[in-house]
Amino acid sequence: MFSIFLSIVIGLAFTWWYKNYTQPKGFPNGPTLALPFIGHGYKLGSNIVESYHKFRGKYGDIFGLFLGPSRVVVLNDFDSIQESGFHDDFLDRPSFLPGMKGTLSDGGEPGVIFSKGKQWSEQRRFALRTLRDFGFGKQKMEEVIDEQVNQLCSVLESKHGQPMSVFGVFNTSVVNALWTITTGQGVSANDPKIQRITQLMNEFDESSASPWILVALLFPTIESILSKMGLWHLQFKTAMLEIRKICKRPILEHEETFDPNNLRDFIDAHIQKQREPDSGISFQGNDGKLNLQIVTEDLFGAGSVTVSMTLTWAMLFLANRPDIQTKIKKELKEITGGNRIPTNSERQNMPFTEATIHEIQRLANIVPNSVPREASKDTHFKGYFIPKGTQIVPNIGEVLMDPKYFSNPQKFNPSRFIDENGRFVPSPYVIPFGLGKRRCLGETLARVELFKFFTGIMDHFTIERPNKELLNEDRSPFSSNRPNPFKVCFVTRS
Known part of the structure; x- marks a missing residue:
């Protein structure tokens, strides 16, 4: 009797596993034997970027795997990433993100980054048009950024060329510029x-950057239970919720002082x-009020960390290459x-600076x-069958370091x-x-900020x-x- 019961249990378990953790016919090749609940997580190393690189070498430019219970297709070449970016069947955000949505978007799908469908298209179209009208690419925006660049250079000058870490140095100035452009409120960096x-x-x-983030996103119920028991704490949740409260204040102030005949900034335009x-x-x-708040947060997320971290890498690369700095300074002076x-x-008119x-x-x-x-x-894509609900991951890093597109890609040139x-x-890759x-x-703003901060620093200092x-x-082993x-030392030019 027991053996019959055991056989039934094993049979049901196998049927469940086969249904949920095997790939359909025509799906991209990838690692074998996905385990229940963790998928192919046991085959990933501590650095998922390196793991994907190895999988690409073994399975090709397009491969599939399971991350937890989620079916994933990773795209590693320019053509597939480009085609997928305009594919109407690949525009939604994953339903596997309820844990992140619950924190970042109040349990719904407002804003731009995590929304989908008509809500996404309406908010994105409005944001791009309005930000262009209120600053993107215009003199007003440049003046705001220039002020922050000058304040940053004053701070760096006060260090008198002493060795200093640059981690976090640029963040305040970048965030302040974003705050002013988004809310219309000019404030001191202090x-x-x-x-x-x-x-x-x-x-x-x-x-x-913590590997536990992936666990929290794939298994939000487990994360929620452990968090309530005091056994788990995701710092990014606390940080994001406090950012939300801070961003809400100027919105409330704008609602109280709103004048339809005098639209001051992005927030006023959204209220109208x-x-x-x-x-x-x-x-x-x-929905409209929530979208305004989340879009405001999206703008901070889309610009601040990206620009700051790129500038951090810039200081590292240039400190090792004084000859590059000399060429940039010559171009700036001209x-x-x-x-x-x-x-x-x-x-x-600054080709070498742009190239750098x-x-x-x-x-x-x-x-x-x-x-x-x-x-x-x-749907079918590049000869593969992609079932509904499959995550599509554009692995941009593989394109940026692909010898097919860049000779000697590891070299700074x-x-x-x-x-x-x-x-x-500019390279399309x-x-x-x-x-x-x-x-x-935030691409347009990020490009302008990066150019302004970079040239401002180069004009004032030698790194x-x-x-x-x-x-x-x-790269740090703890972050990709x-x-x-x-x-580095910021030495003021004579």
Whole structure:
């Protein structure tokens, strides 16, 4: 009797496993034997980027696997990433993100980064148009950023060329610029609110690199139970919730002082849109208010950490390459006379500087894996069958370091983007902001900020190594987007 019962249990267990943890016919090749609940997690090392690189070498440019209970397809070449970015069946965000949505989006799908469908298209279209009208690419925005660059340079000058860590140095200035552009409120870099947001963004970035984040996102119920029992604490949740409270204050102030005849900034424009009868479903009632708050948070998330970390890598790369700094300074002097920050329109006359920033973005590889998307229905892609609900992960880092697109990709070489006539020729394969309809919302602002902060620092300082020994350019073993700790000297130009 027991043997019959055991056989039934084993049979049911096998049937359940086969249904939930085997791939359908035509699915991309990948690791074998997915285990219940953890999938192929046991085959991933501590660094998921390196694991994906090894899987690509074994299974090809497109491979499939299970992360926990989720079926995943990883795209590792430019063509597939580009095509998927414009594929209408791959525009949704994964349903596996309830844990993150519950924290970042109040349990729903508002905003831009994590929303989908009509709500996503309405909010993204509005945000891009409005931010362009209120600053993106305009002189007003440049003036805001220039002020923050000058404040940052004053802080760096006060260190008198002494060795210092650059981790977190740029965050306050970048966040302050974003705050001013988004809310219309100009504040000092010493403002407690800006200091606190900066600290929280640092905490969010550091904690989000933890391998436990993947567990929390794949198994939100387990994470919630352990958290309530005091056995688990995800710092990024606490950080994000406090950022939310801070971002809510200027929205409430704008609602109290709103004047439809005097739209001051992005927040005012969104409030006006909410009050239009035919504005669209995502602007109506409480949904409209929640979308405004989450879109504001999305803008901070899309710009602050990315720009700050890219600048951190820039200081590391340039400290090891004084010859590159010399060329940039020469170009700056020719354009500005060496006494001001160049305008965004002048960057077209600074080919080597542009090429250097381009190469920094490529080699820094700040976001190796884009935020995953999800197949909204069964579909065929590149000869493979992709079932509904499959996560689509664009592995941008593989493109940035692919010898098929870049000769000697491990080498820092801005000249690879300079043609025989001395002109800057951007590579279509340098895609730090992603590709397609889900391309980064804050790309335009991030590009301007990066150019302004980079050239402002180069104009004021020479970046030197403390003891003349080459700095370690390896990535931190605890994070896929950070270098190992290092110090440099900001030496004021004579």
